[in-house]
Amino acid sequence: MNRKRFVVFMMFIDFLLIVSGCNRSKETDANKGKDREVVVGLVSEPDSVDIHRTSSTGEANIPLYDTLLKLDNDGNIVPNLITDYEVIGDGKEVIFNLKEDAVFHSGKPVNAEAVKLSFERLISSSPFSTNAGDIDSIEVLSDYSFKITWKDQFAPFFINATTPFLAPLDVSVLNGEGEGFEKNPSGSGPLKLVKINRGDSLVYEPYKDFNWESQKPGFDSVKFRFIPDEETRILEFKKGNVDVLLNVPYQYIEDLEKDSEVTIKRVQSDTLSYLGWNNKQPIFQDVKVRQALALAIDRESIIDNTLNGEAQAVFGPLPKTVFGYSEKIETMARDKYTRDIDAAKKLLAEAGWNETNKDGVVMKDGKEFSVELWVDDDPANQRAAQVIQNQLMEIGVKINIAVKESATIIEQTPKGVHEMLLWSYGWPDADVLNFLLFGKDKSKRLHYENEKIYSILDKAAIEMDQEDRSKLYEEAQEMLVEESPFIPLYVKENVTAIRNFESFDVHPINNTIEWTSVKVKE
Amino acid sequence: MSSYLFKRMFTMIITIFGVSVLVFMIIHLIPGNPVNHILGDYATEESIKELEMRLGLDRPILVQYFSYMFQAIQGDLGTSYITGYTVVEEILNRIPITAQLALYSIIFGSITGIIIGVVAAVKKNTIYDQLAMVLALIGISAPGFWIALFLILLFSYQLSIFPISGYSGFYSLILPSITLGLGTAGSIARMTRSSMLDVIKQDYIRTAKAKGAGSYRLIFRHSLQNAIIPVVTLIGMQFGYLMAGAVVTETVFALPGLGSLIVSAISTRDIPTVQGLLLFMAAMIIIVNFVVDLLYTKLDPRIQYE
Numbered sequence: 001m002n003r004k005r006f007v008v009f010m011m012f013i014d015f016l017l018i019v020s021g022c023n024r025s026k027e028t029d030a031n032k033g034k035d036r037e038v039v040v041g042l043v044s045e046p047d048s049v050d051i052h053r054t055s056s057t058g059e060a061n062i063p064l065y066d067t068l069l070k071l072d073n074d075g076n077i078v079p080n081l082i083t084d085y086e087v088i089g090d091g092k093e094v095i096f097n098l099k100e101d102a103v104f105h106s107g108k109p110v111n112a113e114a115v116k117l118s119f120e121r122l123i124s125s126s127p128f129s130t131n132a133g134d135i136d137s138i139e140v141l142s143d144y145s146f147k148i149t150w151k152d153q154f155a156p157f158f159i160n161a162t163t164p165f166l167a168p169l170d171v172s173v174l175n176g177e178g179e180g181f182e183k184n185p186s187g188s189g190p191l192k193l194v195k196i197n198r199g200d201s202l203v204y205e206p207y208k209d210f211n212w213e214s215q216k217p218g219f220d221s222v223k224f225r226f227i228p229d230e231e232t233r234i235l236e237f238k239k240g241n242v243d244v245l246l247n248v249p250y251q252y253i254e255d256l257e258k259d260s261e262v263t264i265k266r267v268q269s270d271t272l273s274y275l276g277w278n279n280k281q282p283i284f285q286d287v288k289v290r291q292a293l294a295l296a297i298d299r300e301s302i303i304d305n306t307l308n309g310e311a312q313a314v315f316g317p318l319p320k321t322v323f324g325y326s327e328k329i330e331t332m333a334r335d336k337y338t339r340d341i342d343a344a345k346k347l348l349a350e351a352g353w354n355e356t357n358k359d360g361v362v363m364k365d366g367k368e369f370s371v372e373l374w375v376d377d378d379p380a381n382q383r384a385a386q387v388i389q390n391q392l393m394e395i396g397v398k399i400n401i402a403v404k405e406s407a408t409i410i411e412q413t414p415k416g417v418h419e420m421l422l423w424s425y426g427w428p429d430a431d432v433l434n435f436l437l438f439g440k441d442k443s444k445r446l447h448y449e450n451e452k453i454y455s456i457l458d459k460a461a462i463e464m465d466q467e468d469r470s471k472l473y474e475e476a477q478e479m480l481v482e483e484s485p486f487i488p489l490y491v492k493e494n495v496t497a498i499r500n501f502e503s504f505d506v507h508p509i510n511n512t513i514e515w516t517s518v519k520v521k522e
Numbered sequence: 523m524s525s526y527l528f529k530r531m532f533t534m535i536i537t538i539f540g541v542s543v544l545v546f547m548i549i550h551l552i553p554g555n556p557v558n559h560i561l562g563d564y565a566t567e568e569s570i571k572e573l574e575m576r577l578g579l580d581r582p583i584l585v586q587y588f589s590y591m592f593q594a595i596q597g598d599l600g601t602s603y604i605t606g607y608t609v610v611e612e613i614l615n616r617i618p619i620t621a622q623l624a625l626y627s628i629i630f631g632s633i634t635g636i637i638i639g640v641v642a643a644v645k646k647n648t649i650y651d652q653l654a655m656v657l658a659l660i661g662i663s664a665p666g667f668w669i670a671l672f673l674i675l676l677f678s679y680q681l682s683i684f685p686i687s688g689y690s691g692f693y694s695l696i697l698p699s700i701t702l703g704l705g706t707a708g709s710i711a712r713m714t715r716s717s718m719l720d721v722i723k724q725d726y727i728r729t730a731k732a733k734g735a736g737s738y739r740l741i742f743r744h745s746l747q748n749a750i751i752p753v754v755t756l757i758g759m760q761f762g763y764l765m766a767g768a769v770v771t772e773t774v775f776a777l778p779g780l781g782s783l784i785v786s787a788i789s790t791r792d793i794p795t796v797q798g799l800l801l802f803m804a805a806m807i808i809i810v811n812f813v814v815d816l817l818y819t820k821l822d823p824r825i826q827y828e
Contacts, residue, residue, distance in 0.1 A: 047604045055560050055604075075603065088793070127561045127569060156623040182606050198607070198615050199778025200689060228785075231671055232687045235679050239686060407554030407791050441567075 004171040036520040040513075041233050041242035045199060045226040050181040051164050052126040059246060060202050060224040062512055063191035065167035066102065066210070068115075069158060071428070075321060075509045077158050081110060081168065081188070091153040091464035100145040103209045105193075106186040111326035112146040119148075119169040124152040130435070131160040146332040153462035155469055159174065160321055162510075190515040191222060201225045206515070213408040217518025218502070237497060243520075244504075244513070245497040250308040250380070256497050267506050270321040271426030272314055273381075275388060276486040279448040280414055283371065288351040290484040294337045295344035296395045301437040303490055306383040317433060317480045319491045321509050323466075324430025324473035326436075333488075335482045344395045353396070362396035370398040376406045384489075385422050414444040421445060428472040428510065434461055438480070448485040530815070534808050541804040542594070542797075546587050549796050555579070556603045556791040577603055590797065599801070600794030602787075609798035612783060620779035621687055623771070624764045626692075626699035631706025636746070638707065639714020639753075643722065644741060654711060666767055669737055670701045670774040687776035693729025698775045702767045706760045713756045717749035724748075751822055758814030762807045 007470050042290040046061040052059060070080040085096045093215040102110035116138045123129045133154030139147045152156075166480055170186035185193050190212075191204035202224045206217035225242065227233040232247050236246040238259075248256065248264070255270055256262050275297065279283050284290060299313035315333035318325045319327055348354075353362040353369055361368045375385040382403060399420070404412075412418060424443055433439070434457035438448050462473035498504050505517035557573050569620065576579045593600065600608035635658075642654035658722075677697060678686040678803060685694045689764075722745055730744045768781035776782075787795035818825045 047790070048606055050606065053606055127573060130566060130569065179606065198612070199782055200776070225776070227687055228782070229667075229687075229776065232674065232776060235674060236686050239679060241686065311601065324802055336699045405554060405789065407559055407789060408552075410558045411554045 002129070002203070016449075019222040020443070036218070037224045038219045038222045038244060038520060039242050040222065040225050040226055040246065040520065041236055041245040042246055043226070043228055045202075045234070048182055049185050049193060049196070049202070051167060051169060051187070051294055052122055055127060057164055059513060060226075062192060063165050063185040063204065063222075064105075065164040065169065065187045065189045066110075066262045067164060067167045068096075068243055069310050070163050071507070071509045073508050074522075075323065077162060080162075082161070087464055088147075091155075091462070092151075093147060094157075095141065095147045098146075100144050101110065101211075102188050103184040103397050104168075104188050105207055106170045106173055108172060109169055109187075109495055110168055110188050111143050112140045114142075114170060115168045115169045116140055116146060116266075119166075121169075121171055121174075122166065124210050128165045131156075131165050133157050133160075133161070136298045142186045147274075153464055155461055155464055155466075156429050156431040159226040159431075161270075162428065182266070190217075194221070199226065211516075213516050215516070217515075218517075222515075237499075240499070241326065243499055243501070246494075250495070253308065253495055253497075255510075261499050263498050263501070263504075265498065265504070265506050266310070266493045267511050268312060268319070268321060269362055269426070269492045269509055270319060270428060272319045272491055272510070273311075273384075273422070273424040273484050273489045275422055275489060276419055276446050277371070277420040278413075279443075279446055279485050280416055281371075283419075286351045288347045288463060288485060291337075291351070292347035292351070292395060293392065293397065294484045294487045295347065296392050297337075297399070297487055297489070298339040298391055299489055301391070302384050302387045305387050306380050307490075308494060310493040310495060312493070313490050314483075314488045317437075317477050317486075317488055318430055319488075321491075322428055322430060322432070324433075324470060324477075326470075326474045326477060328520060329477045331473060332478070333449040336481060336483075341394055348395060348397075349460050356396055359398070360393070361398045368398060369396060370400065372400045372402050374402050374409055374413075374418050376409060377403055381422055416447050416500045430470075431457075431461055433457055433473070433476060433480075438476075438485070446486055448483075450479070450483065450485075453479055530812055534812060537808055538801070538805055541737050542591060542801055543587075545797050545800045545804075547795055549791075552584060552791075556793060557792045560603065576745045590794075593679055594798075594801065599798035600674050602792050602795045604787075604790050604792045604795075607646070609794050613780065613798065613802055616779050617696075618781055619777055620752060620765075620768055620772070622692070622695055622783060623698055623702060623768055623777070623779060624761065626695055627703035627706060627764055627767075628760065629703075630692060630699050631703035631760065634703070634824055635707040635710025636753065637660060638711035640741060640746060642711065642715040643718035643745075644758045645690065646719065651715075655715070658711040660709040661704040661706075661711070663708075664704070666701055666705070667774050670697070670703055670771060673701060674774075687774075689777050695773075695777075698771045699778060701774075702764055702771045705767065706757075709760065710753055710756060714746075714749065717752050721745045721749040747821070748809045751825075754814055754817060756822060758811045761810045765803050765807065773798060 040059060042058070042060055046054055046056045046058055049061045049064060051061070051065055055501070067080050068082045069077050072078045081098055081102055082096050083099045085094055087094050096109065098112060098115065104110055104114070106116065119132060120136070122132060133156070134151040136149045136151045139149070141147055151210050167187060169181065169345045173184045173186045174180050185195070188210070190207055190210045192207040193202065194205050195203040195204070204222045206219060209476060227236060233242070233245065234249070234252050253264060257264055289462050303309055303311045303313060313328070315337055316326070316330040348362055352364045355363040357363055357368055361370060363369070371390070373385055375381050385401045389401060392399050409423070411422065413421060425432060427436070435442055437443060437446060438450070438453050439457055440454040442450070456472055456476040460469050460476070463469040463472060496506055500521045501518040503517050505514040506512070507514055556577065557570055557579065561569055561573060578586065590600065597610070601608050602612065605612070638658060640653045642651045645651050653670055674697065677683045683770070684697050688694060727740065727744055730740055735744065768779060769785055770781070771777070772779045772781035773785060784796065784799050789801065
């Protein structure tokens with residue numbers, strides 16, 4: 001390189017630096033954004049904004065949709081797009097009436113025809129079509145009235161209709177192949193999509209024709225930013241570039257609480273973490289063994305050591321926010337399974353595990369009680385697995401922890417190749433006991449078989465009277481507490497950190513931001 | 523030259539074909555499948571079968587491979603099972619960021635590495651040499667996420683010079699490029715030093731010195747130009763390293779590039795996206811190395827391809 005070329009090269013470097021300076025000032029301006037822009041920091045981007053395609057609903061795609069029914073703050077099902085409904089005869093037919101002023105983001109009305117077309121697309125293309133039940137026909141009775149006929153009664157429909165999976169969307173925006181919603185979405189929720197920056201952010205504006213409960217929207221735009229790294233996300237919030245930080249990692253809560261400008265909102269999650277096992281494995285066949293394991297667990301210690309105390313211990317099969325929860329069952333389970341090492345050891349001895357080897361592991365017929373515990377790569381879950389390992393070792397049960405990717409656990413556990421797993425479930429209705437945990441041929445992770453429980457859960461799924469249904473679930477849960485086919489552990493607190501808001505609410509049951517309540521500080 | 527080009531093109535096609543087989547095998551061998559991810563906990567046996575049929579996953583593996591390759595040859599890398607976007611669309615959306623990141627990292631790594639390497643060689647066995655080699659070692663061995671967080675804390679959080687994360691033009695790529703380029707700089711510094719030390723010992727350098735060549739001319743004209751060939755080879759090879767490093771860097775800096783896309787595609791077992799991206803990245807690495815080979819003839823006229 002001669003001197004002349006060197007000089008040219010240095011000029012090029014100078015040019016880059018000047019360009020970078022220009023970009024910086026642009027960036028500073030861009031960061032200011034609109035006056036009342038709300039920036040929400042999220043871990044990951046939803047797979048899709050199309051509710052009939054995605055498997056991941058979250059804050060970034062839920063506000064596109066308004067639901068047919070909704071849950072009030074006490075967890076009761078109340079009207080939303082549907083104003084009222086009438087159950088006909090044995091409950092296989094239900095007539096629904098829609099409110100007449102709801103409008104899709106495309107400007108078209110949310111009428112019976114639109115709901116029918118939306119259900120037809122849901123049934124034909126959504127992986128979550130089972131949430132609608134086994135529908136025989138949907139009939140449009142008038143502009144704002146329709147009738148659904150099921151092949152069998154389907155009681156969970158009403159609670160499922162409070163989720164965005166069954167929310168109507170405007171199918172008229174779809175192309176000939178039934179696709180295209182991804183780029184031109186139209187629901188009837190509080191936020192209207194403005195721009196998709198794949199991998200980076202989703203930008204929304206408040207939808208003017210949404211029912212803002214006699215107020216004007218308290219913000220001009222919302223930007224959901226996807227920041228996968230925990231440290232980066234926290235720094236963006238502390239620096240003021242993010243206004244709402246969802247799912248604050250527990251180790252940072254104390255630090256954020258010291259900041260007088262920051263408000264921390266806590267809402268109990270509806271996702272129950274549990275210690276489960278493959279009930280088909282011979283080692284877990286004896287109920288005394290299962291009860292002994294439950295008696296060895298100290299939930300408070302797990303919560304304090306792994307979640308900084310940000311969770312509530314749960315002893316019964318359902319958490320408080322789920323329909324079918326029973327205070328009586330929770331108390332009964334708490335009384336029965338509050339930690340008692342002596343009682344646990346006694347039960348193990350009665351089950352034949354009465355020898356102990358030099359490492360302190362109990363043995364039966366020369367074989368030690370040693371099982372593998374599968375846990376996903378979430379650091380908090382891994383810490384919880386270590387605490388459980390220590391607690392079970394106190395009764396002589398040896399746990400070998402195996403960290404696996406979630407995708408692997410999801411695929412492998414239905415095959416029954418696992419022994420024990422630390423996992424969770426979240427669904428607003430007790431039917432989850434049937435379709436996911438203990439129903440006939442549906443017990444994918446726990447592989448539990450009990451004809452009596454099958455029969456009760458099947459009855460509950462078609463019982464249209466909510467009180468009778470609740471009683472059936474109570475009966476099933478009582479049996480589950482006695483049988484101990486898994487150990488419910490805790491529900492985490494969903495912690496949200498916010499800054500610069502006059503008002504900002506999170507729904508206490510379904511944990512979503514209530515956009516009608518959001519008002520940015522002027 | 524033309525027969526050389528023909529031969530290289532042929533081996534490139536064979537290599538890409540080999541990569542496609544390997545990628546296809548690996549993605550189908552690892553546990554977990556996209557159907558389970560899409561349907562999640564609430565899937566029924568019928569819905570699993572139906573979705574497998576819809577996605578074509580019920581066909582024999584060889585049929586799936588050949589049908590994929592037949593479409594790939596025509597430029598169709600398939601459609602993501604998860605997002606509904608075509609893989610080509612996803613790549614085109616994100617390639618500008620990763621390409622810029624790789625380019626700036628290579629520029630930063632090469633300039634810094636060559637300067638440090640030259641200083642170390644010229645000042646051999648002095649404190650400058652030792653300091654330069656310690657710096658190079660730090661560049662090579664410090665983990666990317668650690669460097670990234672250190673740079674963010676200092677330059678973005680404390681000094682407010684750069685944005686913390688996200689993409690907003692060239693300025694937002696400076697810290698990621700430094701993060702990614704430091705490892706490259708370390709390797710290039712070490713290679714430049716050893717290559718320069720070999721050249722400095724040569725007779726023609728002594729002759730040039732005896733003829734009164736100035737130190738600037740001696741170092742840059744006579745030594746560095748002759749020592750640069752192995753360094754250029756290394757720069758070409760670093761491209762693969764940069765692609766791998768981009769995965770971590772893009773995640774920490776929340777950049778919507780190919781690296782972050784591949785992380786999410788693997789975790790959701792989005793087979794078309796993973797296959798398409800790996801195939802694309804492999805093709806890029808092969809092409810860059812091919813270009814580097816061609817560059818030799820420009821850098822050193824003695825090298826001719828027959």
